Amino acid sequence: MKVGILGATGYAGQEIVRLLHRHGEVEKLYLGSSSAAGEDYESIYPHWQDQKVGILQDETIPELDVLFCALPHGLTAQRTSAFLKQNIKVIDLGADFRLNSADLYEEWYKIKHPAAELLKDAVYGLPEIYRDQIKGKSLIANPGCYPTATLLALVPLLRKQLLQTSFLVIDAKSGVSGAGRGVSLGMHYSEVNENFKAYGVASHRHTPEIEQELSRASGQNLTVNFTPHLVPMTRGMLVTIYGKVSEGVQEDDLRECWQAQYEEEEFVHLLPPGTWPQTKFSSGSNHAFLQLTLDKRTGNVVIVSVIDNLMKGAAGQAVQNMNIIMGWQESLGLKGTAMWP
Amino acid sequence: MKVGILGATGYAGQEIVRLLHRHGEVEKLYLGSSSAAGEDYESIYPHWQDQKVGILQDETIPELDVLFCALPHGLTAQRTSAFLKQNIKVIDLGADFRLNSADLYEEWYKIKHPAAELLKDAVYGLPEIYRDQIKGKSLIANPGCYPTATLLALVPLLRKQLLQTSFLVIDAKSGVSGAGRGVSLGMHYSEVNENFKAYGVASHRHTPEIEQELSRASGQNLTVNFTPHLVPMTRGMLVTIYGKVSEGVQEDDLRECWQAQYEEEEFVHLLPPGTWPQTKFSSGSNHAFLQLTLDKRTGNVVIVSVIDNLMKGAAGQAVQNMNIIMGWQESLGLKGTAMWP
Amino acid sequence: MKVGILGATGYAGQEIVRLLHRHGEVEKLYLGSSSAAGEDYESIYPHWQDQKVGILQDETIPELDVLFCALPHGLTAQRTSAFLKQNIKVIDLGADFRLNSADLYEEWYKIKHPAAELLKDAVYGLPEIYRDQIKGKSLIANPGCYPTATLLALVPLLRKQLLQTSFLVIDAKSGVSGAGRGVSLGMHYSEVNENFKAYGVASHRHTPEIEQELSRASGQNLTVNFTPHLVPMTRGMLVTIYGKVSEGVQEDDLRECWQAQYEEEEFVHLLPPGTWPQTKFSSGSNHAFLQLTLDKRTGNVVIVSVIDNLMKGAAGQAVQNMNIIMGWQESLGLKGTAMWP
Amino acid sequence: MKVGILGATGYAGQEIVRLLHRHGEVEKLYLGSSSAAGEDYESIYPHWQDQKVGILQDETIPELDVLFCALPHGLTAQRTSAFLKQNIKVIDLGADFRLNSADLYEEWYKIKHPAAELLKDAVYGLPEIYRDQIKGKSLIANPGCYPTATLLALVPLLRKQLLQTSFLVIDAKSGVSGAGRGVSLGMHYSEVNENFKAYGVASHRHTPEIEQELSRASGQNLTVNFTPHLVPMTRGMLVTIYGKVSEGVQEDDLRECWQAQYEEEEFVHLLPPGTWPQTKFSSGSNHAFLQLTLDKRTGNVVIVSVIDNLMKGAAGQAVQNMNIIMGWQESLGLKGTAMWP
Structure with a gap:
């Protein structure tokens, strides 16, 4: 070979x-x-x-x-x-x-x-x-790194119509290695270290890629709010997603949907309820980790998905x-x- | 004295x-x-x-x-x-x-x-x-640190009814010093460094404080999705907020509202359009920095607010x-x- | 098994x-x-x-x-x-x-x-x-982590009597994971991050271990100055060693001694002249990296040895x-x- | 003005x-x-x-x-x-x-x-x-940053002939901001973070500056081994110095010499015995901190000096x-x- x-x-x-x-x-x-x-x-x-x-x-x-x-x-x-x-x-x-x-x-x-x-x-x-x-x-x-982390979380739920398509916020955070090895002031150590920022707000190129795949999963054209942020660390990616569940959907329905999709998968892991993914869980590996909760007060679901941006990403x-x-x-x-x- | x-x-x-x-x-x-x-x-x-x-x-x-x-x-x-x-x-x-x-x-x-x-x-x-x-x-x-960063951004806009109250996502990120000087595994250097995580999802105690003040500003009881995250850095806090504007509201209306509220303020700064706040802008100082954009594709506003969690926070x-x-x-x-x- | x-x-x-x-x-x-x-x-x-x-x-x-x-x-x-x-x-x-x-x-x-x-x-x-x-x-x-990094560099040179035994300074730097998972103020993120310090000066317990093995290699009882430092990073160890060469010894003699010792070794690597080891070269691996130069102005040799403290260390x-x-x-x-x- | x-x-x-x-x-x-x-x-x-x-x-x-x-x-x-x-x-x-x-x-x-x-x-x-x-x-x-940290520690001791001039090792560590704002692969975040390295070994330009001033203090031409290292942090500088005391000199003699030199100084501080300086003690300030011990086993003095490289440095x-x-x-x-x- x-x-x-x-x-x-x-x-x-x-x-x-x-x-x-x-x-x-x-x-x-x-x-x-x-x-x-x-x-x-x-x-x-x-x-x-x-x-x-x-x-x-x-x-x-x-x-x-x-x-x-x-x-x-x-x-x-x-x-x-x-x-x-x-x-x-x-x-x-x-x-x-x-x-x-x-x-x-x-x-x-x-x-x-x-x-x-x-x-x-x-x-x-x-x-x-x-x-x-x-x-x-x-x-x-x-796939791009942000889409990978996002789609693993959302595609199964949208395919099963468990989420509404009118409301999807994807707040994403990435380590610096995602920007590659090319030097620039924005990646200069002293400007990035001990610093946290959003970038590409409402304009990042992974947006249409995410929307294409989520639209395909849900069967209708949808748009998302996608905001990437730069974390002062080298590796790792965490995506926090906010969505509105379809009428009558409970937290267990969401969890079971993931379970059905991923139980045979070697690289995608649902954590036990209450254990939230950290980027370091994936560091250097091809594993992805997922967690969610249905916020009873707002009725919205909060999802966290984690990968290593250079590996699964x-x-x-x-x-x-x-x-x-x-x-x-x-x-x-x-x-x-x-x-x- | x-x-x-x-x-x-x-x-x-x-x-x-x-x-x-x-x-x-x-x-x-x-x-x-x-x-x-x-x-x-x-x-x-x-x-x-x-x-x-x-x-x-x-x-x-x-x-x-x-x-x-x-x-x-x-x-x-x-x-x-x-x-x-x-x-x-x-x-x-x-x-x-x-x-x-x-x-x-x-x-x-x-x-x-x-x-x-x-x-x-x-x-x-x-x-x-x-x-x-x-x-x-x-x-x-x-005030708490997360509420400070959030309220400086949202109170003026809600007082003027520029945002809808049914949809508010507050995705917050804080440096580790916010957790204080008490030792714990969760603040142990090797567990936090090169790592990023959400915590207190749908259960953080700053939630009712934020909701109380936003309800007061808007004149109606509202709830928010508030998710704090821990950034591997010592100081700094950044809050990314997603909201739906009231009908007919343009980006300039939002910006002018902030402008009117803060033009005489010594510690709150609106950045020029396109310049997004970074936590380091506030590091060691009492200054807060704000920015927003109206995402044309979704019609939602994205707001970023930055403070030093130990200073203004x-x-x-x-x-x-x-x-x-x-x-x-x-x-x-x-x-x-x-x-x- | x-x-x-x-x-x-x-x-x-x-x-x-x-x-x-x-x-x-x-x-x-x-x-x-x-x-x-x-x-x-x-x-x-x-x-x-x-x-x-x-x-x-x-x-x-x-x-x-x-x-x-x-x-x-x-x-x-x-x-x-x-x-x-x-x-x-x-x-x-x-x-x-x-x-x-x-x-x-x-x-x-x-x-x-x-x-x-x-x-x-x-x-x-x-x-x-x-x-x-x-x-x-x-x-x-x-072996201890500091002794491993030190002995790989020095034992071959002392066995061949290429260095004087009266003058050995070992200035060592370690990532924080070497201190283990037990929590303490000294390992609290906000106290360690963006900070660098010496510790255990003239009193660290790896000192007698290093001296025992160097004495064995040289055939005479010797003492060393050993000072460990804590680097704000999780993994990695770098040791900088200063020694006086025996009369007539040239830089090539030192390099050839290492070469002879390590050419068949899978985990110990001599870098080309001028390429100095960085701790990240070893990160997550069992490999050690060595480099040295004979400082013409002082006549002393400067040696750098690098390992991952949790792996080879x-x-x-x-x-x-x-x-x-x-x-x-x-x-x-x-x-x-x-x-x- | x-x-x-x-x-x-x-x-x-x-x-x-x-x-x-x-x-x-x-x-x-x-x-x-x-x-x-x-x-x-x-x-x-x-x-x-x-x-x-x-x-x-x-x-x-x-x-x-x-x-x-x-x-x-x-x-x-x-x-x-x-x-x-x-x-x-x-x-x-x-x-x-x-x-x-x-x-x-x-x-x-x-x-x-x-x-x-x-x-x-x-x-x-x-x-x-x-x-x-x-x-x-x-x-x-x-003065340069490395010379400042070094000279504050050594000039008083050499002026009083408390140290021998034949043996001086200066092992220095600096935060990345010392390299300035110009971008390069060596200062690229992902290459520096979670990494530690020596650089300019036996060739850094601060060497002749240090030697000039130490020679002036001691009254004789001397050379030093000076090795700078890059610490994965933005600010701060720590210098570890190894020297041989002149015959009969005790730890207290060294300490008293510093005391006499610096007791009226606003920016130079001797720490109590056993408290070793950390770079963060100086961060953002013009203060320098000093400590030393006489290693009884080798008879050598170990000195640590700390400054903020962008402030006092x-x-x-x-x-x-x-x-x-x-x-x-x-x-x-x-x-x-x-x-x-």
């Missing part, structure tokens, strides 16, 4: 390297990098010293079985058609194939979609929701998708709980 | 010491401590070395002009009547006099109110909202209240912007 | 659980806890939800092949003789068997050694230095020791590089 | 703005910025909202009494002669006038000194050591120097203890 990574020196790319290193089925690793071709991986990331990860290559793609694309939006779509012709299965960690509509893509990403004709062939790679559609596919749109889910499309055990390379403390 | 502090070794107590140290009108400081009476303040807090803060006293109150009570709920109310008889003005940083109703207090704090007869004499000490009522009073209920506001009841310049001892970075 | 852990809810105990979970040779796990017997492991550590780790047991030891003791000093030694009679191999993560001299133990730990007669049977479990002595032994004294090394005494592949359950970022 | 700042948007520059804002003697503030001229200060630093700090100016210097230069090395020296001709007193927070020797400057800073002829007129602005020389001077070289000391040269009370604008927690 030959596997490649485009953007191998970014945080998601490096996390994929870490996962494939213990995977078992991957024999050869192609590491593509536009910025560091020719350099030894260990010179970029010295913690890989003596592990013989390999030399970074330019972005000429060799023969491969699977290619992970961890690139800024637009760059993957330009080349996807060529990859597919080379008979390479493509797992895109970027945004190019997440939205079904090229118009919506253009509206939010401010560029014309470079490969609109491929959108119909792409499948949204959220395994716990779309596992059957993923199997055997060649083009996987790996990016690299871990990408490897999970690879395992599915290749027909391997879904948790290959992904076993293990969080690092604690 | 003789000023006392009960609970002088807690974080709020120590912050009051810091503020009074540079205040100018305070000549004598009584430092009460049930746990450390007899010890030199510098032995508890060595960063006060050579500053001659004084020896901690037992809780026998001497003759004083003003007494700050920074004690767990219940303890202040037991003794307030005696303090008032001594002709001491009392500023309670605890929860004993914030709720107008002794029944509501008992419901949320699980003890019978020790001095229900005094509730009618207490004034809720949020200066920018109730300044005129505070002047000359002898018993001030210093506790000690700073308490000193501001003292300045008001004593008739001094309101910002005495409170000038200065945040420490950055 | 049946393996037990005493102190299974402490940080080192939990880390052993994490490692054994992916180990492959361990079939049954006994989890002993004096404080939480009868509780499900998942109720203590909810991130283990659905992993079926097991119920915590009281400290009555069943039949076992290997027992890890992660207890405060004194408690293990009291019972070791009984464990050995049960034919259980004991790996003590505490301090009871690290010092060869019961007198020295009493001097530094302030209690009489509970099992001085066993000291001669215990082997100091630093595999890269004492692998041959560890094989087949029944009582392993797992505790649980990882304990599992490595188990693998050696059981004759398994030494890296079983320990593969994998640091989590980055 | 008209005061100017060149580099007003850097961290040191902004800290000077914060201090002057509460200073009392400063009427007009000129804010120079090469990168942001024409912008309102509040647009760069929104936490100054409504404070009317002013518009950033280009670097054409108007008539001023005092000018703080917080610029990269080389840039200040080019223009100093012109400033002095304008009759402006110059306080340079950079490195241009700290070393007495232009050759040494060239060796370490890799550029020819732009104004070597002024070196003889500059005074090294460490008030507690050189107060008399500072008074009335026009060109002050504000930069902006605070600069304002202290201004107060001295202008003949004002030395602590004007600098009163106040650390922010805790």
Whole structure:
């Protein structure tokens, strides 16, 4: 099995390297990098010293079985058609194939979609929701981190019409690694540390992705209030969701819906009532944790969903998708709980 | 002027010491401590070395002009009547006099109110909202940190009926110092660091305080969804609020309402459109920062309000209240912007 | 294979659980806890939800092949003789068997050694230095975290007489998790965060352990200046060492000595000249990283050594020791590089 | 009084703005910025909202009494002669006038000194050591942060010949803000957080500055081992020093020497024996804290010195120097203890 990574020196790319290193089925690793071709991986990331990860290559793609694309939006779509012709299965960690509509893509990403004709062939790679559609596919749109945490919580409830669609507030909080390895004042240590802020208020690009999938689940077009915040920590993502239950729905109905959806799932966990998820429960692992309560005073449900933004929110889910499309055990390379403390 | 502090070794107590140290009108400081009476303040807090803060006293109150009570709920109310008889003005940083109703207090704090007869004499000490009522009073209920951040944002808008009362979500985030100096596993460094969590979901004691004041502002009984979260940082508080505007209300109407309320205020700042508050803007200062946007897609307003939980959320506001009841310049001892970075 | 852990809810105990979970040779796990017997492991550590780790047991030891003791000093030694009679191999993560001299133990730990007669049977479990002595032994004294980082750097150099023994400064820095899960003001988040301090200056209990092993390596009794510091981070340990080289010794001599010692080692890495170790290089892994330079202006060598205090400094090394005494592949359950970022 | 700042948007520059804002003697503030001229200060630093700090100016210097230069090395020296001709007193927070020797400057800073002829007129602005020389001077070289923490501890002891000059190890640790506001991968949040590292080993530019001043104090040329480390926190600096006492010197001799030097000083504090300084003791304040012990086993002294790197290590000391040269009370604008927690 030959596997490649485009953007191998970014945080998601490096996390994929870490996962494939213990995977078992991957024999050869192609590491593509536009910025560091020719350099030894260990010179970029010295913690890989003596592990013989390999030399970074330019972005000429060799023969491969699977290619992970961890690139800024637009760059993957330009080349996807060529990859597919080379008979390479493509797992895109970027945004190019997440939205079904090229118009919506253009509206939010401010560029014309470079490969609109491929959108119909792409499948949204959220395994716990779309596992059957993923199997055997060649083009996987790996979900965004915020959508992953949100959809795991809401899709089952909306599919069963347990929530009203007119009222959904998604207040999300992410560790800083989600912003990647590119330097900027907004990610400068002294500006982020001991600080907490909202960003992208009413304008974050994960909004249409969340709405698309929630609309699909509920069967009607809906909009959400989605506000991401930056937490002074490196890893982790927590989403707090507020919704209005459908008439007559009790807390147990919601809990049982989740239970039915996830009882066979290896990576999604419902915590016992009263135990609320913390981001550290997921740190370094592919596990997601869920909890909810029905606030008796307002009648609204409060949901908390937690993942590791680089794992279930990016690299871990990408490897999970690879395992599915290749027909391997879904948790290959992904076993293990969080690092604690 | 003789000023006392009960609970002088807690974080709020120590912050009051810091503020009074540079205040100018305070000549004598009584430092009460049930746990450390007899010890030199510098032995508890060595960063006060050579500053001659004084020896901690037992809780026998001497003759004083003003007494700050920074004690767990219940303890202040037991003794307030005696303090008032001594002709001491009392500023309670605890929860004993914030709720107008002794029944509501008992419901949320699980003890019978020790001095229900005094509730009618207490004034809720949020200066920018109730300044005129505070002047000359002898018993001030210093607001909770979460209510302060929330009410500064919402009270003006609800008073003007710019928001609907049926839909208010308050998603709040606080630094760890708000939990005080008492040790517990939940505040143990290795459990909190690189971690983010919700707590007190649908059950936090600041909920009835927020609802009381918002109901008063709007003229109708309302309930809110209030969810506090713990941020891995020491200081700072950010509240994200979601609401539905009344029919026909535009973003400018909301902004102008704030503008009218706060243009003369020294400690409350509206940021220019598009500049969102960060907790660090307030760090170590008594300043609050506000921002909002009307999300065109959902029609809901998103509001962010930021304070330093130990300053405007506790000690700073308490000193501001003292300045008001004593008739001094309101910002005495409170000038200065945040420490950055 | 049946393996037990005493102190299974402490940080080192939990880390052993994490490692054994992916180990492959361990079939049954006994989890002993004096404080939480009868509780499900998942109720203590909810991130283990659905992993079926097991119920915590009281400290009555069943039949076992290997027992890890992660207890405060004194408690293990009291019972070791009984464990050995049960034919259980004991790996003590505490301090009871690290010092060869019961007198020295009493001097530094302030209690009489509970099992001085066993000291001669215990082997100091630093595999890269004492692998041959560890094989087949029944009582392993797992080294302290500071000694591990220090000895990996210094033992080879002192064995070859490349350093003078009269001048050794060990300035050490540790993440907070090294202090364990017991709450105290010194580990209270708000007191540790954004703070850095020395502690145990000229009095830390790892001092005699370091001196014993360095004396053994150099063949003469030596003393060191050892100063630990607390870094506001959860995991990681970095030791900066200052020494005087023996006459005529060049930087290359030092480097070659390390090279010869460690070129076959899976867990100890010499970085290329100029690349200095960072604690994050080791985070979550069993790898150690070394670097040095000969400061031309002073003629002294400056050495930096890095480990993860809970892995190579505790649980990882304990599992490595188990693998050696059981004759398994030494890296079983320990593969994998640091989590980055 | 008209005061100017060149580099007003850097961290040191902004800290000077914060201090002057509460200073009392400063009427007009000129804010120079090469990168942001024409912008309102509040647009760069929104936490100054409504404070009317002013518009950033280009670097054409108007008539001023005092000018703080917080610029990269080389840039200040080019223009100093012109400033002095304008009759402006110059306080340079950079490195241009700290070393007495232009050759040494060239060796370490890799550029020819732009104004070597002024070196003889500059005074090294460490008030507690050189107060008399500072008074009335026009060109002050504000010391580096590491030298400040180191020299406060060592100069008195070396002047009295209490320490040997052949053995001095200075192991220093700094918060990240010392690196300034310029973005780089080394200051990128996700690379720094939960990480600790040495940097500039045996090559940091503060080395010759420290050696110059210690040589001056001891009366003989000496060299030191100086190793800086980066702590994952924003503010604070701690220096651990190891030295050999001169024959017969006892711990009390060292302590008394400090006592004699600092008993009248407002900003330097000796802690009681056994209380070790923490960086947070200084946070946001101009105070320094000292402690030492004589390690009986090795005979070496271990010293810890703590400052806030942006205050006593930069902006605070600069304002202290201004107060001295202008003949004002030395602590004007600098009163106040650390922010805790």
